[in-house]
Amino acid sequence: MRLALDILTIVAVSLGAIFFLAGTVGLLRFPDTLTRLHALTKADNLGLGLVVLGLLPQVSGPLSALALLAVWLLALLSGSTVGQLLAGKAAVPDPDRAPTLTPGAGASHD
Amino acid sequence: MNDPTLFGLCGAALVGLGLYGLLCQPGALRKILAFNLIGSGVFLLFGVIALRGGGVLAAAGRGIDGDPVPQALIITGLVVAFAATSIAVALLLRLAETSGRTTLENEAPPAPSLPGERASRPDGES
Amino acid sequence: MTNALIVDAALALLVLGLALWVIATRAAYRAVVGFVAYGLLMAIIWVRLAAVDVAMTEAALGTGLTGLLLLGAAARLAPYETAEFDRRPGRGLRVLIGLLCAAVTLGLAAVVLLLPAPAPSLASLVADNLPPTGVGNPVTGVLLAHRAIDTLLESVVLLPALIGVWSVAANPAWGGRPGSLPRPPASSALTLLAQVLPPFGILVGIHLVWNGADDPGGKFQGATVLAAMWILVLIAGLREAPALRERRLRVLLVVGALVFIGIGASGIWLAGAFLAYPEGYAKPLILAIEAVLTLSIAATLGLLLAGPPAGDRPIGTTS
Numbered sequence: 001m002r003l004a005l006d007i008l009t010i011v012a013v014s015l016g017a018i019f020f021l022a023g024t025v026g027l028l029r030f031p032d033t034l035t036r037l038h039a040l041t042k043a044d045n046l047g048l049g050l051v052v053l054g055l056l057p058q059v060s061g062p063l064s065a066l067a068l069l070a071v072w073l074l075a076l077l078s079g080s081t082v083g084q085l086l087a088g089k090a091a092v093p094d095p096d097r098a099p100t101l102t103p104g105a106g107a108s109h110d
Numbered sequence: 111m112n113d114p115t116l117f118g119l120c121g122a123a124l125v126g127l128g129l130y131g132l133l134c135q136p137g138a139l140r141k142i143l144a145f146n147l148i149g150s151g152v153f154l155l156f157g158v159i160a161l162r163g164g165g166v167l168a169a170a171g172r173g174i175d176g177d178p179v180p181q182a183l184i185i186t187g188l189v190v191a192f193a194a195t196s197i198a199v200a201l202l203l204r205l206a207e208t209s210g211r212t213t214l215e216n217e218a219p220p221a222p223s224l225p226g227e228r229a230s231r232p233d234g235e236s
Numbered sequence: 237m238t239n240a241l242i243v244d245a246a247l248a249l250l251v252l253g254l255a256l257w258v259i260a261t262r263a264a265y266r267a268v269v270g271f272v273a274y275g276l277l278m279a280i281i282w283v284r285l286a287a288v289d290v291a292m293t294e295a296a297l298g299t300g301l302t303g304l305l306l307l308g309a310a311a312r313l314a315p316y317e318t319a320e321f322d323r324r325p326g327r328g329l330r331v332l333i334g335l336l337c338a339a340v341t342l343g344l345a346a347v348v349l350l351l352p353a354p355a356p357s358l359a360s361l362v363a364d365n366l367p368p369t370g371v372g373n374p375v376t377g378v379l380l381a382h383r384a385i386d387t388l389l390e391s392v393v394l395l396p397a398l399i400g401v402w403s404v405a406a407n408p409a410w411g412g413r414p415g416s417l418p419r420p421p422a423s424s425a426l427t428l429l430a431q432v433l434p435p436f437g438i439l440v441g442i443h444l445v446w447n448g449a450d451d452p453g454g455k456f457q458g459a460t461v462l463a464a465m466w467i468l469v470l471i472a473g474l475r476e477a478p479a480l481r482e483r484r485l486r487v488l489l490v491v492g493a494l495v496f497i498g499i500g501a502s503g504i505w506l507a508g509a510f511l512a513y514p515e516g517y518a519k520p521l522i523l524a525i526e527a528v529l530t531l532s533i534a535a536t537l538g539l540l541l542a543g544p545p546a547g548d549r550p551i552g553t554t555s
Contacts, residue, residue, distance in 0.1 A: 084425035117281060118348035120248040124255055126341030131259035133333045137320035139264050139313055143271055147255055157285045163357030176286040177359040178374035186390045188293045189456055192302055193397035196540040199309045204404040212316040213323055
């Protein structure tokens with residue numbers, strides 16, 4: 001039983017890490033703000049979710065498990081909100097922010 | 111080399127980097143950022159000293175390792191650093207609002223439509 | 237051990253790389269974004285240095301609130317940036333400054349490498365004297381019992397800082413509503429976040445303060461979370477920031493320091509020294525101070541972030 005739980009942890013956390021990696025690559029390589037946001041929020045939701053799922057068998061009690069789940073849910077809430085706000089910004093260019101938030105001026109450096 | 115020494119060297123490098131930014135970046139906001147880096151490096155050095163002084167509490171079964179006195183002072187320092195940063199930002203925004211510039215030179219800058227003139231004067235002392 | 241060292245070395249390199257980014261990148265906005273990432277990695281380093289209380293403060297205050305403050309400033313100052321870049325020191329001067337800064341770094345590095353071998357420590361003193369305070373978290377014990385004077389001075393020094401921020405306001409704006417917070421256009425997502433998150437955030441803040449007695453956490457971390465929730469509500473436009481001339485607000489700002497000073501002064505008669513706690517009452521008194529101080533610090537931090545008053549007009553119409 002213990003072994004099975006440990007294996008679940010390893011598999012889920014590794015999968016989560018892969019999602020984070022893929023999301024980061026997407027953030028760096030995708031062409032415009034909306035697709036980058038897609039990659040980023042996917043990594044946040046699924047990657048963090050899988051990491052939390054993997055850590056659940058390792059916690060000491062139900063309270064710690066609840067805390068982990070709360071971390072995931074709060075990250076989901078804030079991540080989706082920020083995604084909405086950034087997407088809104090990207091869809092309606094704001095003259096004030098244009099020099100700093102235009103796609104291409106972002107993190108896509110080699 | 112062990113972990114605290116590694117982070118101590120990292121803190122020393124942060125102080126140097128921050129100092130360079132503070133002196134070389136003409137924009138006041140960048141200077142504020144650089145100053146925060148210096149502070150961060152100093153805190154890190156202090157944290158390394160705290161970790162080296164620890165061990166006693168862990169041995170006494172308190173769980174947390176590290177000397178709590180420097181750690182408490184770092185927390186105090188972080189709060190004061192935030193307060194100082196907020197004053198600096200408020201002053202800077204007011205400076206930009208009233209004088210239209212964000213650098214710390216004494217003389218008024220030439221009209222912004224003539225960037226060529228400024229490029230010829232390399233020395234931007236603060 | 238070697239695995240840990242590899243991870244730590246990677247962490248240190250990442251932090252140094254981000255610091256370089258903060259110093260060297262062209263746009264201030266990008267530098268601030270780098271600074272936020274830097275702060276979060278710094279919090280991990282604090283955990284690695286067995287300073288969980290510091291890690292929480294760094295993440296919440298040093299990164300969260302400071303990041304928000306600097307992001308707002310960078311966005312507002314973006315139009316001035318091209319003029320700034322032309323005023324850099326010349327190449328020769330930059331090289332000279334770089335060499336001198338490298339010398340500072342080398343000196344500090346030598347100090348780190350030559351630290352005295354049996355490290356001087358107050359930890360055993362704290363461990364011996366923690367039980368009488370009734371507090372389980374040594375950092376909280378130091379902050380509120382052994383070095384209470386530092387904490388008192390710090391909570392007092394936040395007030396002059398706030399007055400300093402207020403005092404840059406234009407004369408007619410004095411006493412009005414603070415005007416530095418960004419006010420994005422109304423958006424249902426932000427409104428939802430500002431309605432759903434604060435109850436949890438307030439709970440987390442109180443939990444941090446309450447837990448701080450025995451586990452990592454404390455009033456500064458808790459107060460930062462409370463301040464962040466308040467700021468979120470203000471940014472989303474669900475509430476208007478209070479006018480700074482309001483008497484209730486000003487009482488809230490000073491009540492923490494006043495209670496701290498009052499209890500400390502009563503220690504002169506009851507326990508024989510300023511800021512000493514009478515035998516057996518240390519824990520309840522510390523908790524009382526923490527509770528009131530948390531409210532005052534949260535209000536002060538929030539108002540520091542909200543900036544100087546900008547008159548009584550609604551925030552969106554100024555500037």
